[in-house]
Amino acid sequence: MTDIEVRAAEAGEFDAVRGVFSAAMMFEVTPDDLAQQLFEPERTLVAVDGGELIGTTLALTRNLSVPGAVVPAAHVTGVGVRATHRRRGVLSRLMSRQLREVPEAIAVLWASEPAIYGRFGYAAAAWGTSYEVDLHRVGPPTGPIRPGELGELTKDEALKELPRILGEMQRVRAGVSDRSELRWQKRLEDKPDDRGGRTALRIAVHRDETGTVDGYALWRGKMIWGPTGPAYEVNLEELVAPTATAYRVLWQHLLTMDLSAKLGYGYAAVDEPLLQLVSTPTALDRRVSESLWIRITDVQRALQERQYTVPLDVVLEVTDDLIEKNAGTFRLTASDSGVTCEPTDSPADLTLSTTELSAAYLGGRPLAEFAATGRVTEHTTGALNQATAAFRSPLAPVSVEVF
Secondary structure, three states: OOOEEEEEOOHHHHHHHHHHHHHHHOOOOOOOHHHHHHOOHHHEEEEEEOOEEEEEEEEEEEEEEEOOEEEEEEEEEEEEEOHHHOOOOHHHHHHHHHHHHOOOOEEEEEOOOHHHHHOOOOEEOOEEEEEEEEOOOOOOOOOOOOHHHEEEOOHHHHHHHHHHHHHHHHHHOOOOEOOOHHHHHHHOOOOHHHOOOOOOOEEEEEEOOOOOEEEEEEEEEEOOEEOOEEOEEEEEEEEEOOOHHHHHHHHHHHHOOOOEEEEEEEEEEOOOHHHHHOOOHHHEEEEEEEOEEEEEOOHHHHHHHOOOOOOEEEEEEEEOOOOHHHOEEEEEEEEOOEEEEEEOOOOOOEEEEHHHHHHHOOOOOOOHHHHOOOOOEEOOOOHHHHHHHHHOOOOOOOOOOOO
16 A cells, blocks of 8 residues: 555546546446546546556535535545455545545535445435336326427527526425536537437426426437337436426426337435326336435534524534544534534533434434434433434435436
8 A cells, every 4th residue: 555646636637537437337438528628637536556547536516405505515426446456445545535635514425335435424315216107007197288388498598598497406405416507518418329229318398487497307218119019218317397387297298208108217306296296106116225425524514504494402422433623512503593513512412423414414314213223322302303303304305417
């Protein structure tokens, strides 16, 4: 390990960084101009052995919706170590340094291997639902279908309209990442080689009574012809509809595609209202799994940046084996006048680690869940119930993309 250097990447190392990550994840990369423009070398850590890059981790500069706010969050991705250098502590050095250095109060990632990230204090904070819908069985959607309120946008039109709607979604649910103009260009990029045999990207939108776009769906189709005739597949990539009408009409449109037999969607919330719109919910084959993992890197700032569902006054004794400044006793208060989190000498009402705080941070997991296994200890009767109620969010957090 003494011969392996960990440092920030250089501007000219984009291809080498991508090469390390793609090798670790076993996929091929092709030239990508937009990805290169999005590259942040100063926020990319690399491990170097004898002049060769053998490990990487990236922290993207983006904001994330949390209960009651949208805050900076280090979006961690591109984590990988070459197979030739496994089991030598390279990943530990990269991840530990990254978490100590990021300026944001929270880091967030999608975990390809959950067991790895739990070692560094990350915790699953949001759950996602994947749907495979049998369109022949799902039954007619409830309520009237109003196709006149639907339309389609070109890519250039979408670049102007969709960022506003995603921003509105951030005010409705936690877990939603923002996109810069360049990230929107990357999201709507539609290279034929990347379509997987499906059609070009379709951008369906709903307009309200004033003609304003208030919801959108990004989808593709795939023609499949079975023994009994057409059985097309609808692949829904993203649906963002903060208003009830837009949500209903867009789903009605997608569930009633002519000649279609199946719809797949991988970014639904665990409390997705879709169940209310169909007459046969059992036709919605669901699979629930972790989506966003959160790691609090600054306890005081992170707890002050979000809002709480009910008034709260609790003293937390927090442990953290990696980030020294997080370990201590803090008084967290929340009321209509604001939120404060300050060090205190008062006796603790609850004892827990940053891992449990991270799990509850987006409002999707109750703190009381961790008391059952001793990971949260209550010292003051009623404190756990009060904190659990305050941290919970009315709607489950959701992420609409893997970054």
